[in-house]
Amino acid sequence: MMGVDLSTLGGLSDTAALFGRGLVITLELLVVSTVLAMVLAVPLAVARLSANPFFRWPAFAYSAFFRGTPLLVQIFLFYYGLSQFPWIRQSIAWPFLRDAFPCAQVVLTLNMVAYVAEVVRGGIMAVPSGEKEAALSVGMGPFLMYRRIILPRAFRLMLPALSNEVAIQLKSTSLACTITLLDVTGVGRRLAAASYSTEPLIVAGVIYMILAFLIGRVFKLAEARLSFQRRA
Amino acid sequence: MALFGYEAQLLQGILVTLEVAVASAVFGVLLGILGAAAKLSRHAWISRPVGAVTDLLRGIPEFLILLICYFGLTNLLTGWFGTRVDISPFAGGVFALSIVFGAYASEAFRGAFLGVSAGQLEAAHAFGMRPLQVFFRIHLPQAWRLALPSLNNQWQNVIKDSSLVSIVGLEDLMRKAQIGAQVTKHPFNFYIAAALVYLLLLTLSNPLFNLLERRAGRGLRRR
Numbered sequence: 001m002m003g004v005d006l007s008t009l010g011g012l013s014d015t016a017a018l019f020g021r022g023l024v025i026t027l028e029l030l031v032v033s034t035v036l037a038m039v040l041a042v043p044l045a046v047a048r049l050s051a052n053p054f055f056r057w058p059a060f061a062y063s064a065f066f067r068g069t070p071l072l073v074q075i076f077l078f079y080y081g082l083s084q085f086p087w088i089r090q091s092i093a094w095p096f097l098r099d100a101f102p103c104a105q106v107v108l109t110l111n112m113v114a115y116v117a118e119v120v121r122g123g124i125m126a127v128p129s130g131e132k133e134a135a136l137s138v139g140m141g142p143f144l145m146y147r148r149i150i151l152p153r154a155f156r157l158m159l160p161a162l163s164n165e166v167a168i169q170l171k172s173t174s175l176a177c178t179i180t181l182l183d184v185t186g187v188g189r190r191l192a193a194a195s196y197s198t199e200p201l202i203v204a205g206v207i208y209m210i211l212a213f214l215i216g217r218v219f220k221l222a223e224a225r226l227s228f229q230r231r232a
Numbered sequence: 233m234a235l236f237g238y239e240a241q242l243l244q245g246i247l248v249t250l251e252v253a254v255a256s257a258v259f260g261v262l263l264g265i266l267g268a269a270a271k272l273s274r275h276a277w278i279s280r281p282v283g284a285v286t287d288l289l290r291g292i293p294e295f296l297i298l299l300i301c302y303f304g305l306t307n308l309l310t311g312w313f314g315t316r317v318d319i320s321p322f323a324g325g326v327f328a329l330s331i332v333f334g335a336y337a338s339e340a341f342r343g344a345f346l347g348v349s350a351g352q353l354e355a356a357h358a359f360g361m362r363p364l365q366v367f368f369r370i371h372l373p374q375a376w377r378l379a380l381p382s383l384n385n386q387w388q389n390v391i392k393d394s395s396l397v398s399i400v401g402l403e404d405l406m407r408k409a410q411i412g413a414q415v416t417k418h419p420f421n422f423y424i425a426a427a428l429v430y431l432l433l434l435t436l437s438n439p440l441f442n443l444l445e446r447r448a449g450r451g452l453r454r455r
Binding site for chain 1: 288291292293294295296297299300303304307391392393395396398399406409410413417418419420421422423424426427428430431434435
């Protein structure tokens, strides 16, 4: 835990420094979970679309659980709930799950995977079937077809939806402060409690607005770059 | 799965969760309709600020909005009345969740109001209906049908987001699970039970919305 000496509050530079550190934590949570989720979402989406029920059903159950329950419950289930089992406390994953920061990363990732997999699934289904047939007819195996034809095509189709998911994930990271992390919301809460005022929370809100705006711009740029073939 | 006699407590929590969600959804729908009307207004001094506020509410984390409403309202009322005024977690929670619901619903209703064909409204006016009659008898019922799928989404979100109000002390399902977890030292049992109840609530609301959607579309020819 970072020590916050509340007696030194009041100076503007201290407040800025605290929000700066909070911003770093928020961004770390956002970037790491988003990157991991995008990678893991692909196999989950493919499993959801599989004809084999041994892949399809577990993928469906995973998706239903993580999309159908509050993120707060998921965070508490992992951070507090798993400690109930001695075999988990003795496992190699425990040092990881015991600490709030990696635990928040894990849950935020697991949660986002379920949502992004739905987007990827939609993207895969939106690839014209003629392109899949063409890939198969030139002798590509399913793995090669996914890697060279379907996924690159699907990725471009799903960029707008992904941009949405990242904006939502930014908001989700604010729940990390419920397990003691001092992200932007956590810092806002601390300072608000110390000063009996709402202003620090509003400052936190402004920071989130700026971040959301920047995420939107980054994705607009990515879309413009990736659609060059269509315009050419 | 052992819940150590906390079943009745959890049941009470479920009722509180539903109360918060239903109240927020009802206020949210009303705010959404008003917000959509404002955004569609011909006057920029109405549509612009309302559009900005709904963008703000959709861009800031729900949890932060809840904290701002809960502590902000307390500070504001305390300042107005000069003595310490505490608002209940229920009121603060419903306030915050309603304005978030309203912000999203206003987008849904805006699209839905635009989606009703102009001919319908012209016909209603031609029949001599007054503007309010046109709105309640022609415009709103048809827009309602178009907005329902999005409202279903928002309803699911408001049930999930209601769990956040437990953090400011509301004794909802989440808070009851937390109490059970702390007292019995079996946190997994309680949190997984809470998760499954939320999942059940969301699953059960799907047939309800199917019913509403069928009712809202009853005037349309079946294809």
